[in-house]
Amino acid sequence: MTLRSNRAQNYFEHMYGNQPTTWSDSLKGTERHRFITNSLTRMRFCAEDGTLDLETKDAFNAPHPFYPWFSHKGRKTLQDNVIFGHWASLEGRDCGKHLFPLDTGCVWGGPLRIMNLDNGSYIHYP
Numbered sequence: 001m002t003l004r005s006n007r008a009q010n011y012f013e014h015m016y017g018n019q020p021t022t023w024s025d026s027l028k029g030t031e032r033h034r035f036i037t038n039s040l041t042r043m044r045f046c047a048e049d050g051t052l053d054l055e056t057k058d059a060f061n062a063p064h065p066f067y068p069w070f071s072h073k074g075r076k077t078l079q080d081n082v083i084f085g086h087w088a089s090l091e092g093r094d095c096g097k098h099l100f101p102l103d104t105g106c107v108w109g110g111p112l113r114i115m116n117l118d119n120g121s122y123i124h125y126p
Contacts, residue, residue, distance in 0.1 A: 010030070017034055021052045023050055042086075045068060046066060046069050059090045087101065090103060091110060092104035092110075102114070111126050113125075
């Protein structure tokens, strides 16, 4: 709703930033929107308590106590198929059951990967 409201300009002016790093139901306004945006577009690593590391980008190389979001023991989508991208350093590696990484680093010279949603197969374009 925010993107289609008269608050959209304010959202875009304040959406970038590394804070807050932890979700709270008490987050309001800009902070709430920024955390949601970061979770959907920049989250790669998190700690057990849900704190995000928004600086590390290397695949599987996070500082302690962080690890890849898809390895989180309490992840509520363990049984759901999750198709995701925007993590080129994974190079499309297998991340586990029900996880489908699409980003293979096309912009850096890797192939472009798409997924056939009917059968789950990948198609690569050099």
